[in-house]
Amino acid sequence: MKKLASLLLLAAPFPAASEVTYHRDIAPIVYANCAGCHRPGESAPFPLTSYAEVSRRAKTISLVVNDRYMPPWHANPETTHFLDVRRLKAEEIATIDRWIADGKPEGDPADAPSFPTFTEGWQLGEPDLVLTMGAAYEVPAEGRDIYRNFVLPLDLPEDKWIKAIELRPAARSVVHHSLYFLDQTGKARTLDGKDGKPGFNGMGFRTGSALGAYVPGATPRKLPADLALPLPKGADLILATHFHPSGKAEREQTTVGLYFADTPPSRKLESIQVPPNFGRGAGIDIPPGEKNYRIEDSFTLPVDVEAWFVSGHAHYLCETMLMTATLPDGSETILLDIPDWDLDWQDTYYFAEPVVLPAGTVLKSTITYDNSSDNPDNPTNPPVRVKWGEQSTDEMGSITLSGVALDLADATKLNLSNKANRARVFAQLGRELRDGGVLDRLPAIVKRLDANGDGLLQESELPERMREALLLRLDGNGDKTLDASEIEALREWLETLKKGRGT
Amino acid sequence: MRRRFLSLLLAASGGLAAAEPLSVDLFLATDCPIARAYSPEIERLHLDWSERGVAFRLVFPDRDLDEETLRRHLAEYGLTAPFVLDRNRALVKRAGATTTPEAVVFDAEGRIVYRGCIDNRYSALGSRLSEATDLYLRDALEAAAAGRKPAISETVPIGCLIED
Known part of the structure; x- marks a missing residue:
C-alpha cells in the first residue's frame, strides 16, 4: 500500500499540492506589491488586478521583477529595516517564474485573498x-x-x-x-x-x-x-x-x-546632509570615461540623535549610495544602502523603528559615479567632464538623515553644529570668488546685482547658485539681505582670500 | 493619387526609390509606455517613407484588444498608418518579433532586412537618452532602399515582451 502511494507520487511530475497557481500564489504577491499603482485611476500604465490582466503580461512582469526595475524600490531592505518596503523577495520572483514555466495555471478563485481595499482620493484624509x-x-x-x-x-x-x-x-x-x-x-x-x-x-x-x-x-x-x-x-x-x-x-x-499641525512641535526636525548642500563643495569633478568615481564625507553627531528617515539626492551618473553610522563603541550600522541609484525613483525611506545614535557617532556617506559610456543612464555620449551643478547633466550627491536631538536641551547644539557643517562650503565659494576676480570688480558687481537700486543686496538679487552660501557666511543679522556693512565684510573676506590666508 | 505620382517621379528620376518595394511591420501595444512614447516618431516614419513607396503596418499582437478600442488609441496618439490586429500571432511568428515596440523590415521576397529597435533612445527599461543618436530603422531603410545591406541589421529591442 505504501509502495503504491510512492509510485503514484513519482508518476505525477508536479504533485497537485506544489503546483503554483495564480489565485493561491501569484495574487497575494501582486496585490501586496503591484496593485497599489497598477489599478484604474493610478499612475501605472496598465492594471494588474485580475488573472486576465496579470497572465496577459506575465513575460513582461517576469522581465521587470528579475531586473528589479519593478516594483521601484532601491534601498537595500536587508541592511536597514524600512517602512512601506516595495521590493520582492527572491522566493517571490522564483514563484512568478515557476508559474509562467508551468503555463500560468489560474487555479481556484476560492484560494485568492480578497482584493485589498485601497483608499480612494486623498490617502491621508481630507486636507486642511x-x-x-x-x-x-x-x-x-x-x-x-x-x-x-x-x-x-x-x-x-x-x-x-x-x-x-x-x-x-x-x-x-x-x-x-x-x-x-x-x-x-x-x-x-x-x-x-x-x-x-x-x-x-x-x-x-x-x-x-x-x-x-x-x-x-x-x-x-x-x-x-x-x-x-x-x-x-x-x-x-x-x-x-x-x-x-x-x-x-x-x-x-x-x-x-x-x-x-494643531500645535507647534516640541522638537525641531533636523536634516543632516552628508555631504552638505547637495554635495556643493565636495569637489565633484568626474573625468569622462571614469567608471568608479567616488566622493566621501562624514559628520560627527555632537549630541544623541533619534533618526526617523533618510533620503538621497544625485543625478544620472550616480551608481551607488551608502550611509553608515559608526557608534562610539565601534559598532557600525548601515542607515542607507542604495546599490543601484536611479534618479527616477527618489524616495524618502522611513526607518521601521527610529534609530538612536549616541553623541560621537560618525555618519559617513560614500557616493559613486560612472561617467563612462557603459552607463546606460549617462545623459551625454560620448561622456564629458562633469562637475557639481543644478542642470540634470551636472552632478550632485548627498544623503540626508532626518531626526531630532534625543534630549530637548540638545536641540540648539545639534542645530548649530549642522549649520557649521553646511558652512564648510565657504571654502569652495571662496575659491570661486577669488578665481573669478570678484575683488577687483566688487563695486561694479554689487551695482549690477542691485536690481532695485536700494544699495542693499536682497536674497533674490544674489546669484542663485551661491545665494545660500553667501547668506550663511555674510548675513550676520539674518534678515536675508546684505547691507553695506555685510558687503564690506565680503570685501574683507576677499582680501584675506587674495592673500591666501584661510577661508 | 498624389502618392503614386510621387513614387513614379522618384522611380523615373532613378533617385531614392527602392529597387524593390520594402515593407515594415511595427509591433506595438496600446498599454506599453515605451511603445506609446514612440508614437510621434512612428507617425513621422510612416509619412516620410510611405512617400517613398515603403508600406508601413502597425501590428498589435493582442488577443483581448477590440478594433474600436484600437481605433480610439490610434486617434489619441495621432497614428495614421494601416494597422492589423495579430490575434493568432501569425505576423509575430513570421517576423520573429519578441517585443513592443519592435520594427521589422522586409524586402520584396519577404526576407528580413532589419529587426529591432526604432533607434537608440532606450538602452534599458528606465534608461533613455534625451535624444536618439543612432537611427537604426531609418538607416536600415536608407540602405535597403539603395539596394545595400544595412550596416546594423539587428538590435535587441527594449520594451514590453509579447506574450505567447
Whole structure:
C-alpha cells in the first residue's frame, strides 16, 4: 500500500499540492506589491488586478521583477529595516517564474485573498488646505524630459506648521515626480509665467526649505510624533516637477493637499546632509570615461540623535549610495544602502523603528559615479567632464538623515553644529570668488546685482547658485539681505582670500 | 493619387526609390509606455517613407484588444498608418518579433532586412537618452532602399515582451 502511494507520487511530475497557481500564489504577491499603482485611476500604465490582466503580461512582469526595475524600490531592505518596503523577495520572483514555466495555471478563485481595499482620493484624509495650479501646463507628446517649477501662492494670514503634503497629478502618465519647496522671497512669483507658460524653468530652486516629494507609488506619510515643519505666512509653495513626455500631448494641473499641525512641535526636525548642500563643495569633478568615481564625507553627531528617515539626492551618473553610522563603541550600522541609484525613483525611506545614535557617532556617506559610456543612464555620449551643478547633466550627491536631538536641551547644539557643517562650503565659494576676480570688480558687481537700486543686496538679487552660501557666511543679522556693512565684510573676506590666508 | 505620382517621379528620376518595394511591420501595444512614447516618431516614419513607396503596418499582437478600442488609441496618439490586429500571432511568428515596440523590415521576397529597435533612445527599461543618436530603422531603410545591406541589421529591442 505504501509502495503504491510512492509510485503514484513519482508518476505525477508536479504533485497537485506544489503546483503554483495564480489565485493561491501569484495574487497575494501582486496585490501586496503591484496593485497599489497598477489599478484604474493610478499612475501605472496598465492594471494588474485580475488573472486576465496579470497572465496577459506575465513575460513582461517576469522581465521587470528579475531586473528589479519593478516594483521601484532601491534601498537595500536587508541592511536597514524600512517602512512601506516595495521590493520582492527572491522566493517571490522564483514563484512568478515557476508559474509562467508551468503555463500560468489560474487555479481556484476560492484560494485568492480578497482584493485589498485601497483608499480612494486623498490617502491621508481630507486636507486642511487644498491648492490647485492656476492654469494647466502643456506637456508635449515627445522630446526631452521637462523640469518645471510651479508657484502655488498660499497667502496664509498666519504662520503654520506642516505635517504632510499630498500631491494629486491630473495627467498621471507624464508626472514623474515632484519636489516641494517653500519660497519666502517672492522671487518665484516674479518668475512665474514669464515665458508665457505656467511656472518657470530651472532645476535648482532651493532658496527655501525642502518639504519632501511626490514619487508615484510611495506611501504619503505625516511626520511622526509631534514633528512639523515651519510654514511662515507669506511663503509660497513651489512644486519642482519632472515630466516624462508620453507619446501624446497632456495638460497637467496639479492639486496638492496640505495637512497642518494643531500645535507647534516640541522638537525641531533636523536634516543632516552628508555631504552638505547637495554635495556643493565636495569637489565633484568626474573625468569622462571614469567608471568608479567616488566622493566621501562624514559628520560627527555632537549630541544623541533619534533618526526617523533618510533620503538621497544625485543625478544620472550616480551608481551607488551608502550611509553608515559608526557608534562610539565601534559598532557600525548601515542607515542607507542604495546599490543601484536611479534618479527616477527618489524616495524618502522611513526607518521601521527610529534609530538612536549616541553623541560621537560618525555618519559617513560614500557616493559613486560612472561617467563612462557603459552607463546606460549617462545623459551625454560620448561622456564629458562633469562637475557639481543644478542642470540634470551636472552632478550632485548627498544623503540626508532626518531626526531630532534625543534630549530637548540638545536641540540648539545639534542645530548649530549642522549649520557649521553646511558652512564648510565657504571654502569652495571662496575659491570661486577669488578665481573669478570678484575683488577687483566688487563695486561694479554689487551695482549690477542691485536690481532695485536700494544699495542693499536682497536674497533674490544674489546669484542663485551661491545665494545660500553667501547668506550663511555674510548675513550676520539674518534678515536675508546684505547691507553695506555685510558687503564690506565680503570685501574683507576677499582680501584675506587674495592673500591666501584661510577661508 | 498624389502618392503614386510621387513614387513614379522618384522611380523615373532613378533617385531614392527602392529597387524593390520594402515593407515594415511595427509591433506595438496600446498599454506599453515605451511603445506609446514612440508614437510621434512612428507617425513621422510612416509619412516620410510611405512617400517613398515603403508600406508601413502597425501590428498589435493582442488577443483581448477590440478594433474600436484600437481605433480610439490610434486617434489619441495621432497614428495614421494601416494597422492589423495579430490575434493568432501569425505576423509575430513570421517576423520573429519578441517585443513592443519592435520594427521589422522586409524586402520584396519577404526576407528580413532589419529587426529591432526604432533607434537608440532606450538602452534599458528606465534608461533613455534625451535624444536618439543612432537611427537604426531609418538607416536600415536608407540602405535597403539603395539596394545595400544595412550596416546594423539587428538590435535587441527594449520594451514590453509579447506574450505567447
